[in-house]
Amino acid sequence: MLLPSLREQVLEANLELVRRGLVLYTFGNVSGISRQDGLVVIKPSGVPYEVMKPSDLVVTDLDGKIVEGDMRPSSDLPTHVALYKAFPEIGGVAHTHSEYATAWAQARQPIPCFGTTHADYFHGPVPVTEVLASHDIVGDYELNTGHAIAKTFQKNDYARIPAVLVANHGPFCWGSDAAAAAHNAVILESIARMAYFTRGISVDAQPIGRELHDKHFLRKHGATAYYGQPKGSK
């Protein structure tokens, strides 16, 4: 079996979405990539999480062609593959229809950064894609969804904002590996929920100031990060 440890990791990341209450039934999908092999491991389509095994996951190449697996891959595979091509440093992608993040996507509104929880993970509002044109929907829909996301990040930094809201659809998140992508999906849902309540309490609520935003993001990410323990320490 190809890529046994990546299969385990991707299965575990998919199960994390269930444990955190982000998915109903067989909704949602996480994938991971081995850049070295040019191969993607993704959840199979329509298999219940409770019975999913590492061997059920599907291995494809970067054209979405199945390299190993008896099951059909998640129908969102072309979106995942488009993201791996557009964002060369990511190692995992997670997609859910988690309720609060999806509500913002349906309202076609970016999630403003109202506080430090958001600032810790996303260095700006979580953006919304453009609405897909009819010919993009009738055509290669899942691939065009990936292109719409990539287009949104021509003016945003995918390394600093590891999530997007696909207009009228829901969130896609990414990270250094499948676990990080699933983690970002969980955090995104949490900040989407907080932002919804913040707006509800005050329609005039203002986004966090630049200084506090930078402070929180940069103490966790980047060259001068100091949050948590140094790498290699116990």
Ligand SMILES: [Zn+2]
């Ligand atoms: Zn979806």
